[in-house]
Amino acid sequence: MRAYKTYIFVWLTLLVLTAATVSVSYMQLGVFNAVAALIIASVKASLVALYFMHLRHEKELVWAFALFPIAFLALIIAGTLTDTLFR
Amino acid sequence: MAEYSEKKAMASEGTAGAFEKAKLGIWAFLATELMLFGGLFTAYTVYRIRYQALFHEQHLHLNRTFGAVNTVILICSSLSVAIGIAAIKAGKLAVLKLCLAITLGLASSFLFIKYLEYSEHIGNGELPSSNLFFSLYYMMTGLHAIHVLAGMAALTTMLLLTNRGAFSKEYSTPVEITGIYWHFVDLVWIYLFPLLYLIG
Numbered sequence: 001m002r003a004y005k006t007y008i009f010v011w012l013t014l015l016v017l018t019a020a021t022v023s024v025s026y027m028q029l030g031v032f033n034a035v036a037a038l039i040i041a042s043v044k045a046s047l048v049a050l051y052f053m054h055l056r057h058e059k060e061l062v063w064a065f066a067l068f069p070i071a072f073l074a075l076i077i078a079g080t081l082t083d084t085l086f087r
Numbered sequence: 088m089a090e091y092s093e094k095k096a097m098a099s100e101g102t103a104g105a106f107e108k109a110k111l112g113i114w115a116f117l118a119t120e121l122m123l124f125g126g127l128f129t130a131y132t133v134y135r136i137r138y139q140a141l142f143h144e145q146h147l148h149l150n151r152t153f154g155a156v157n158t159v160i161l162i163c164s165s166l167s168v169a170i171g172i173a174a175i176k177a178g179k180l181a182v183l184k185l186c187l188a189i190t191l192g193l194a195s196s197f198l199f200i201k202y203l204e205y206s207e208h209i210g211n212g213e214l215p216s217s218n219l220f221f222s223l224y225y226m227m228t229g230l231h232a233i234h235v236l237a238g239m240a241a242l243t244t245m246l247l248l249t250n251r252g253a254f255s256k257e258y259s260t261p262v263e264i265t266g267i268y269w270h271f272v273d274l275v276w277i278y279l280f281p282l283l284y285l286i287g
Binding site: 003004007008010011014015018021022025033034037038040041044045048049051052053054058059061062065066068069070072073076077080081084085 | 107110111114115117118121122125126128129132133136137151155158159162163165166168169170173266267270271273274277278280281282285286
């Protein structure tokens with residue numbers, strides 16, 4: 001029963017964050033619109049991974065499998081930008 | 088008797104070991120999935136920085152309501168999968184069946200809304216060839232929709248296996264692995280929605 005309660009709490013938080021990201025998008029914040037959207041999306045993604053995908057109960061090896069590709073993606077995007085931004 | 092319980096202990100250890108390996112397997116697969124979407128996210132970043140005015144103007148053509156409703160649908164479908172898995176771990180087969188059916192229903196509504204969006208855009212002449220923004224929009228949401236379809240195929244298989252009595256309190260590895268995949272499909276949309284619909 002406690003597991004269901006946690007899931008429902010996470011689900012409600014995800015819905016609130018979705019409403020938040022939609023409302024923030026109507027404000028004129030310039031570059032901070034993108035920053036806010038990405039921060040909220042990352043909080044939502046972390047909640048899904050930690051609670052729904054059970055990452056918080058997993059061992060270090062599973063964490064490594066989950067985090068390694070994210071670091072690689074960051075490297076790919078950053079590496080590409082060092083080229084395309086300065087052409 | 089001692090031999091029997093020893094065998095049983097070994098067997099359950101074997102199942103637990105198999106579950107650990109299956110989890111590593113799905114996370115390794117998700118790593119390749121992230122790289123598959125990663126190329127598109129990189130292209131999005133590069134072009135959004137270079138053609139800010141185009142992205143801003145074009146993203147206003149997307150229907151925010153449809154996008155937001157689809158976000159809510161996927162979040163709800165993640166919840167129903169999570170509850171289904173918690174239920175089978177408590178031995179509640181009927182709840183798992185219900186949750187899998189609900190998830191499939193939500194996934195179908197997601198695709199139906201996506202269909203409405205695509206037909207609206209095509210009706211307005213906004214095609215993948217129209218401009219860079221719509222190329223990326225169709226490619227990213229299309230690849231995601233293929234993943235929704237693949238997830239639905241996996242969920243349907245799990246529903247059929249559950250009906251055949253393949254899962255129990257002791258054994259539910261395939262359902263849990265399918266669940267992790269389904270949550271990943273939700274995760275990708277969590278980023279696609281703000282990137283395409285909200286910030287241009």
